[in-house]
Amino acid sequence: MLDEAACALREWQHDDQPFQLHPGDLGWYRRFGAEATGDAIRIWRGGGRIVAVGLLDGADLLRFTIAPDARADEELAVRLADDISSPERGVLPAGTVYVESPRGTRFQELMFERGWRSDVPWTPLRRDLGPPVEDPGVRVEVIGADRAEVHAAVVRASFEKSTFTEDRWHAMAAGSPYADAWSLVAFDGDDAAAAITVWSAGPGRPGLVEPMGVHRDHRGKGFGRAITLAGAAALRALGSSSALVCTPSSNAGAVATYRAAGFTALPEVHDQRRD
CATH class of the missing domain: 3.40.630.30 (Gcn5-related N-acetyltransferase (GNAT))
Structure with missing residues (x-):
């Protein structure tokens, strides 16, 4: 799980892309061990490839990114929003939860439309x-x-x-x-x-x-x-x-x-x- 998620994330890293989940984030989480890291990684597939990767960084925060060429895909955005918003699907629990994802995606727009709100600001450098x-x-x-x-x-x-x-x-x-x-x-x-x-x-x-x-x-x-x-x-x-x-x-x-x-x-x- 870690290896294929990290491989996908490597391919998605470009200087012209917004700040996003990085293979190093998975590497740093690996300090908790192989089993815990595997349990924390979420992978979505479509069209025979990985289209999104998430890291459950604690019980209530999903750090998450989407393949650059799929960030405007309406069908994928709906699928991701449904999975992440529904506690019964096991991505995030019920209650107050957080999602970190790249700016400017259809997924982010859809989450706002569903009532999610902006949290405190972070500064990428x-x-x-x-x-x-x-x-x-x-x-x-x-x-x-x-x-x-x-x-x-x-x-x-x-x-x-x-x-x-x-x-x-x-x-x-x-x-x-x-x-x-x-x-x-x-x-x-x-x-x-x-x-x-x-x-x-x-x-x-x-x-x-x-x-x-x-x-x-x-x-x-x-x-x-x-x-x-x-x-x-x-x-x-x-x-x-x-x-x-x-x-x-x-x-x-x-x-x-x-x-x-x-x-x-x-x-x-x-x-x-x-x-």
Whole structure:
């Protein structure tokens, strides 16, 4: 399930497309293990191919995208809206739920027509990787399996509710999307200060940053910008055409960090919510 969903998502990544579900999102979810990831993926097929892929990211959020050439298809939009809006079909439960999907699709229009509403804004950001990326100015190392705990510890210290562990790093790295990913750590002297994982979708396609964090004891020293620059350089080395990230618009500090690392904010996006 993971492999074929990730393969479809790779093919749909283009710089002229709106922000959407990325194979790196599936790769990052793989930290919960193969079975949990398989249970969280939703695939829709039509005409002998995959036409839509979703990731149930928690109990109430479906992160979702549609094949670019099928986004105006009325019949597909109705089928998807019926499946996602009906709890008995098992895609999303009853009650308050959320759907993240690309802007400008017939599916989104249909969901609004059915009474779904916009939720809080998110800011996607993009950095073109054609020109070289400037030096981050700090020591940055690529972290492999033998030092997984170094990366995992920084992530845990960067996010208050993080459950990321060495075992979960290995579970993440065992998934097929990680074949096109790097985990990096920036150091403050001998201390691991910031971490990032970057996910390529293949040469000439946008890559994804997921996640980036700065250890709580090393904030305010520029390590967020430094590790983001290192991540952008890593994606460029992997052949990515651009680097993408999306963060809540309310997280002004994160938006400022990405801007400082050469990212440009794209138009805000909103999940759709059904109360």
